[in-house]
Amino acid sequence: MNVLVIGGGIAGATTAMALQRAGIEATVYEAYAKPADEVGGALTLSPNGRHALRQIDADDAVAAVGVEVPGMVMQNHKGRVVGRFDGLPELPPSLLLRRDRLYRALMDEALSRGITVEFGKRLKSIEDRPGQVIAHFTDGSSATGDLVIGADGIRSAVRSTLDPMAPAPRYTGLLGLGGWIRNPGLPVTGDYQHFAFGKRAFFGYYIDASEILWFSNVPAADPAEAKTTAPEHWLAVLRERHADDVPARDIVALLKPEDVARPGILEDIPTVRTWHRGRVVLVGDAAHPTSPSSGQGASQAIESSLELARALRDSPDVATAFAAYEAARRERVERIIARAAKINNDKAAGPVARIMRDLLMPVVMKTVMTPEKMFGDLHRHRIDFAPSGASV
Template sequence: MGDALVIGAGIGGLTAAAALAGRGWTVTVCERAPSIEPVGAGLAIAPNALRALDTIGIGDRVRERAALQGVAGVRRASGGWLSRTSVEAAQARFGDPIVLLQRATVVELLAGLLPSGALRLNTAVHDVDASSGRVSTDAGELRADLVVAADGIRSAVRRVLFPGHPDPVYSGTTAWRFVVSGRGIAAGALTGAESWGRGQVFGVMPLAGDEVYCYATATVPSGTGHADPAEEKAELLRRFGTWHAPIPALVERADPARVIRSDVFFMDTPLPAFHRGRVALLGDAAHSMTPNLGQGACQAIEDAVTLAHHVSAGGSVERGLAAYTRDRLPRTTAIVRRSAAINRLTRWSNPLAVAVRDGVMSLAGLAGPTAALRQADAAFNWWPPA
């Protein structure tokens, strides 16, 4: 097919490299970090992303790691259910589970698909020429028939391709993530649930092997994190220490050094295209979103297999990239907007507004377990291009 250079070895970049290699491209992946071992955090692989992973041969290996079962949904800070469904109902509706697993596990599976020598660590990219495919790196100048920029939310390549386009904006929320042992906590207490309070959210997601992925958000000004990890844990305890069980116990178990805090930014103004010349943008570089739908990594995976399909379908690279933009820009724009709308709901802190929000959610929940699932139809009912 030709030479493809992928910038960034995150979930989207590795999926793109694997998908392209599987279609006959000679692939090089440039990663500026010295390793691709991500810090401990969980990742949701929804049915749409599982179907995409099927096209590169690892969908079933991810399904094998499914740990969620039984009741799931949204709760109050006190523990009462606002909206409830079940993992079994989700699988029946979409034909696949939602698999929660450590991000490192997905990275390992994807990296195992790369050809020997394809990954170049400690190799930062400094400049890209979209028309020629020339890329300036720490290792010198490289040239490729196709360049895939999966270099994240602060993508330098995006700024080169679309100078002057607005950067991602602050969502109004900061987020914490950590993984702890769930051993000794009653199995019934470890349901897959997200609990909503006044301007705050706490998620509890069981993983395989007695581990639990926890995440939390709060409505605060950006840049207010703590330099001392112990202070981050103390803030979590102040915010969530009185919430329903097992949230306080899970926070207590957190290793302060492994609590990740990051302000949440998203692409409020969509790009005019996801490509220019021989260069494609993918994942957060193209359409960063808030985490409220759990679709950030899933959409990057969709991008990757769709891109590989179009640029390998015959014809010029530029023609394939134009088809990639036509496929992906409308879908990801809608999901970014939907996720941002949910983010705004979680930020409400006025007691009256919160009471109205919770009342509406409770009434919707009375319609049965499929009511919550219908909200996911647009995201989950996607199949890779044939």
């Protein structure tokens, strides 16, 4: 079997490696002319994502470019700690990663295993014929294979070929800003990430001896505001939104215009109706795009890569494999998307909702939102990728 993987990001690289481990040849076709180094912000790879990487022997390569974080601390706008989530027993710590370093580590690992990656191949159309599928690219070239896997993100061109009426990404009401700056001497946070529900925006940070990672989710009625490119504008927005927030205002005070890039738009799609048809199938954000608030985007993409490769290895035909893959994944990922949507609503809470949230959160964190109840099912999820009769 020869598979064409459209998209060379996290899902594309891990899908190609999982297919190779399953004995299936794959070539990756990336739209951009060169690797997307130095692109994107930070993300967290959760224990379930790390376990999935271990099934294809890629966790060590990724861990080498990340920072292990054993838990997170939740704060209110005054800086008071209202809850703490520690890692679950017997699970590896989450990894805090720069997205570009994760991408580079996975791409380098795929290339080192002999997987072919072709750059500058932006998809134009797909012909799904009996017994084969042909991908046509905007540069005039084409490629023929047994299957096409769309790993091309939330605005997937492959998804559009499966369902021309597929719903567009849904704006969550939040814009995201963030980056890294030098630490001039602020106290370090230990290994924990900190998340603060500010008065007018949500703020996250991680501080070590040399650097500060910061991000802010700013409520905005119109996502078109993100097109305002002037960094001075966004620096003023951050200063206004976090003027009453501790310690966000102290970190924002350190920012210079060059530290503030144009914000990203937080989006999701609650349900992608069509995951596969004929010899074409979706994976990662093309199939189940969640907003960054889930903390699970990369982990779920990796999980889906493994489930798809396992189904293709173990099922008697393509239709059966695709159906088994979707059955294994859809309920889990859509539950995560819905959960992230609720988190986004809390981040964008109005004055009355914010007051109620701050009053109730300390109690809720000790009862309903314990680490086991919040993350047990999520982080303990395991995919047995070994063939029947083999050990993991």
